[in-house]
Amino acid sequence: MxxxxxxxxxxxxxxxxxxxxxxxxxxxxxxxxxxxxxxxxxxxxxxxxxxxxxxxxxxxxxxxxxxxxxxxxxxxxxxxxxxxxxxxxxxxxxxxxxxxxxxxxxxxxxxxxxxxxxxxxxxxxxxxxxxxxxxxxGREITGAQNPVVLYVSGGNTQVIAYSRQCYRIFGETLDIAVGNCLDRFARVIGLPNDPSPGYNIEQEAKKGKRLLPLPYATKGMDISLSGILSCVEAYTYDKAFRPNPILADLEVENVITPADLCFSLQETVFAMLVEITERAMAHIGSKEVLIVGGVGCNERLQEMMDVMAQERGGQVFATDERFCIxxxxxxxxxxxxxxxxxxxxxxxxxxxxxxxxxxxxxxxxxx
Missing domain, CATH: 3.30.420.40 (ATPase, nucleotide binding domain)
Known part of the structure; x- marks a missing residue:
């Protein structure tokens, strides 16, 4: 517009x-x-x-x-x-x-x-x-001066900061991007691609009530997402969304819903993103975070990042779908x-x- x-x-x-x-x-x-x-x-x-x-x-x-x-x-x-x-x-x-x-x-x-x-x-x-x-x-729209940038999209996941006429990559995914992770799981549980799989996972996650244990793989300022995707997919082997027998020791008593899975996947992955972003902020002494890329539209990600930034006396900058996607x-x-x-x-x-x-x-x- x-x-x-x-x-x-x-x-x-x-x-x-x-x-x-x-x-x-x-x-x-x-x-x-x-x-x-x-x-x-x-x-x-x-x-x-x-x-x-x-x-x-x-x-x-x-x-x-x-x-x-x-x-x-x-x-x-x-x-x-x-x-x-x-x-x-x-x-x-x-x-x-x-x-x-x-x-x-x-x-x-x-x-x-x-x-x-x-x-x-x-x-x-x-x-x-x-x-x-x-x-x-993102910088032009929000007015962020010198932020740590969290770039999250279907094909990329990077934590970036500017130095000496170059955008330096402080951390990134070691395997698949966060958008790809969310999109692939949306396909597994049959969510539509209109308007986008990630958006539909976000809406489904709002109905979730249970946080299921999933792998949490941060490695310094890098993250790995293939393991968490495999684990959350394992919950869907039973058509009733009961846990796979391999995961029986988790002692999940009731039926697991797709909403619970979306909620658990979002919460765990976004917590990992917030953690590596905070490390980069501490490293360069910045109090600004700019979230860009298609996944940056996710309101839950913005909310979690805002809590972290406020605790550090900082501020989060983000745009809507017109400029994120x-x-x-x-x-x-x-x-x-x-x-x-x-x-x-x-x-x-x-x-x-x-x-x-x-x-x-x-x-x-x-x-």
Whole structure:
């Protein structure tokens, strides 16, 4: 949705407005957004359009099918984005696209669209790190100055802090991401994928009343989630949601409901995330936490993080689903920041990198 954002720090060539189109398609969400950086340093979201590829309950989204969805919907989403912003392609200063990380085939589909538009309208391209896009959009929306960033999404789980023009990764998942963990369990118990598996787990967890014992695997500032997923899945072997015989020594007396399982999974995993985030805060002496990524919309995660931050005399910053969930405007924001510092992506280097690390990006716009 359009809206006025906070004043940004000064950048090069800030005497005139700049417009950028951002294209995102690293997973099952195809997004396009246009942002404007005004001469006075303020930013405005002119449009933010998104279309999600949704599969039937119990099924995940495959790279090939997701890429087909992005190709089919690309022009519709971009046209709506331009109409809402009331601008044309000729008005843009640059076209920004997600270079990675993400799923290979969907990334390539969106990069192809970006290259085509660049050639048709003679606009420079800017490849953007998906994770940095989340962070810069979160900072812009919330006004957080120098926070510890908890980046939680379907494909990534990282604790990040800025230092010397780089986002340093202090901790991360050692196996699967938290969003992937939640999504996979949602499929096991048959929750729908509309609007998203993680959101439906959050709603189901609100009905849960029992906290079941699950593995708690933090390793310094890193976490492991595959074991907890296997354990919570073991409870579902019995169709009546009774514990698996292997877990009989837990002495669970009554029938376990899907809501109990969702509640237990959320509470345990989020407690692990809060713990490693607090360690990073203590390490760098920060009192700010910024939660970004699709899982960052979860109100229970925000609540638990807020309790920890308040106990440390700190503050939690988070955004709603418009900016937490993958979107084009975050790519436009990070891309325009790079563009105004002189960065361009030559056409021959508009490749995609599935494992594009957050700490591989030069954050030239931050002193």
């Amino acid at each position: 359009p809206g006025k954002l906070r004043k940004s720090s000064p950048l090069k060539n800030s005497d005139r407005p700049y417009l950028a189109l951002g294209l995102e398609g690293s997973a099952n969400k195809l997004g396009a957004g246009i942002i404007k950086h005004a001469g006075d340093g303020s930013s405005s979201v002119l449009s933010n359009v998104r279309h999600t590829y949704i599969t039937p309950p119990g099924e995940g989204f495959q790279p090939k099918d997701t890429a087909t969805h992005h190709r089919e919907w690309a022009m519709k989403v971009i046209e709506d984005c331009l109409d809402q912003a009331d601008v044309s392609m000729h008005d843009l200063d640059c076209i920004c696209f997600t270079k990675g990380p993400g799923m290979g085939a969907p990334l390539q589909s969106v990069a192809l669209v970006a290259r085509t538009l660049s050639l048709l309208f003679d606009k420079p391209l800017v490849g953007v790190n998906h994770c940095v896009g989340h962070i810069e959009m 993958d979107n084009g405007i975050m790519i436009a924001q990070a891309g325009l920041l790079s563009y105004r510092m002189g960065f361009r992506t030559p056409l021959v280097k508009t490749t995609c990198t599935q494992r594009f690390r957050t700490d591989q990006v030069h954050i030239a716009w931050r002193a």
